Amino acid sequence: MKKITTLSISALASAMLLITGCSANNGNKETAAKSVSVTEQSPAKEKVGYSLGYMMAEGNKEAVGDLNLDTFEKGFRDGYEGKKAALTEEQMQEVLTTYQKEQEAKFVKDMESKAGANKTKGSAFLVENGKKAGVKTTASGLQYKVVTAGTGKSPKATDVVEVNYEGKLIDGTVFDSSYERGEPVEFPLNQVIAGWTEGLQLMKEGGKYEFYIPSDIAYGEAGNAGIEPNSTLIFTVELLKVK
Template sequence: MLLATGCSTNNGNQESATPSVSITEQSTAKEKVGYSLGFMMAEGNKEAVQDLDLDTFEQGFRDGYEGEESALTQEQMEEVLTTYQKEQEEKFVADMQNKAEENKTKGAAFLAENAKKEGVKETDSGLQYKVLTVGTGKSPKATDVVEVNYEGKLIDGTVFDSSYERGEPIEFPLNQVIAGWTEGLQLMKEGGKYEFYIPADIAYGEAGNSGIEPNSTLIFTVELLKVK
């Protein structure tokens, strides 16, 4: 009811929708500024408010910009936005919990089947690995810096990170990455290439990471280029 009030005129009649405006390179600077500001505001907030009512947003924007009296008091607007934010946060937490349980079940099933495949070995931590190329150089310690090429995938085959795609290897201290990497790379020798199947509890766990949902089992193909 509160939001609906925001799209009404003072006499209670619904305003008609504003006609769409065609923006081109030949549009005036004023038109381009207006369009650019509106587009960037929307693009920057669409993830935060995915179910935004564009009609009431436009009315509120116009009223605020043109100095009209707001349809809601300041206290009402703050309460509406606070309540909305709280509801969205609760929904996000519930969604993440559901995804975490689902991914945990899928990951366990994947690892159970994967363990039966030829050449796959498993350590006490649950880390599974397969030797693709046996290296001939030295093996790293957890305190060493390593140079590697790698590709990281989810169990559905989605690639979420790859030094191959970036066109250059990466260096990092081996004790500053996920536990599955710290353990797994110490099994390798320079020049080796392994495939690792890493359970969530020695990957990113329930927290997940950018592009990685909570409790995701990960697959990494790793080439150990150099131990430094």
């Protein structure tokens, strides 16, 4: 999973292409984008313009969530038609750089807020979860529950393991699952989060465990794709084979 990153100038530049399709008919009317209608029977050039615009917008809309589409279209038309820009190139660069810095500051503040809230929620969850029948807690804070004990061998940290698993947040949201993909995965046990490296060494082949992993032995303050910073994670893991 990819790490969460802040807005970059390159992402911002890509986002500036969001509604390319709005101007694809090369018309001079300011209302052209609003009046055009595209269907399967439209001319090829219209469909090309619309397709480019839609795909670029869909792929980049999160980069500039508050983009003013009217001024974007005005800027695009002026540039495409060779008109004099309302701002100098230096001014435009300054505007984009300032915007990026503002978005980065907002992002950092938002992540710090979420990190604090998730840490508090996770700690409270683990306190209550640790009291449940069958749940054991290790020195690192890792909690686990044996669903099926297993009878094969246990892996070492340097081994490659084959597993099926499902990963959830404490609110029940599933963020990753080999079951959904329809096939198990293999990986070196010392190249995953610390909670997994520790937890799977407690298992035997054929076993099935539930792991409740504190954020500091999961993805920590960095978080990951679909996982906010300082998130406590819940995994159901079947150890199929130690290689």
